[in-house]
Amino acid sequence: MEDSSTHDIDRIDRNILRLLQQDGRLTNAEIAERVNISPATCHRRIRRLFDGGHVMGVRGRINPQSIGLGTLVMVGVVLDRSTPDSFAAFEEAVTGMKELLDCHLVAGDFDYLLKIRVRDMADFNLLHSRMLIALPGVRQIRSFFVMKEVKDNAPLPL
Amino acid sequence: MEDSSTHDIDRIDRNILRLLQQDGRLTNAEIAERVNISPATCHRRIRRLFDGGHVMGVRGRINPQSIGLGTLVMVGVVLDRSTPDSFAAFEEAVTGMKELLDCHLVAGDFDYLLKIRVRDMADFNLLHSRMLIALPGVRQIRSFFVMKEVKDNAPLPL
DNA sequence: TCATGGGTGGAAGAATCTTCCAAAAACTCG
């Protein structure tokens, strides 16, 4: 039994998910028409998709440039020790960073890979010196400035 | 003059952006009430934010588990040559990959950093052998399996 | 002082949401 659902996702649900991912502001009436069911049924299915955790929310995608966060930096982090306590301490500290978009524990040359948005390089320098190297248990930090966002946060294939 | 806007974003606009990022399905009436302006004015401001490119769309966030994409892999790519043609060829080829969520040209030990969602490790192995190493101009590929998504696609700070 | 232009909110018809209920479909078990 999946934790995120008790129901199967049939072809109609998939179509609804695809439409909602493309445009989260589509009206129930329009979705109903496009997937060929009645508005009442569509309304119910959409609510089930939300309640079942299949749709984790609907989010307006804010242009980073518009709020002065035009610079993207990827960061690889290596910790001193590979103990559960060490990981937990790092994760708790890093979670509070408002500039942090992604933080993933990975297998490979790094322990964590981060994705960070800042105003500019100067802003990142501040962040780097005041926050990143001060994170608990950090042995090494490697920063990758993004020069071109070929694809950022693409929709899932449906 | 910013290309994404001719208008300034004042405090009210910021609040609207924050609300829309938190929940893209808020009604105009509710947003208006929360930012203390009339529904008519709020409607106009929201439309201006969309038309000005400050909101790049509204997207339902589909649970990757629900559609069998529960495995996340970060990939670092190094190309053979650092020529514009080489970059262009790689980017065009990689853009078509439906499993690709992010693709960023970076400065550092890698040329590109990718973020890829697949069903499981076996699925990634297929993708790796059939698509990634077949991409044009690839010298080296380093894969980082994500063991824990501490933070994924967090909202921008507003 | 007066004209101008951008921003504001009231008002109202049109569209949509949300829920209830009865009918149809699917499923279960004797």
Add this chain to the structure above:
DNA sequence: CGAGTTTTTGGAAGATTCTTCCACCCATGA
């Protein structure tokens, strides 16, 4: 099979919201 049960469906309707028009307010500048 077939009756009973559960699930799913769609029509209907009041409540809510959208969308637009228009008059008003208030800075700015001649």
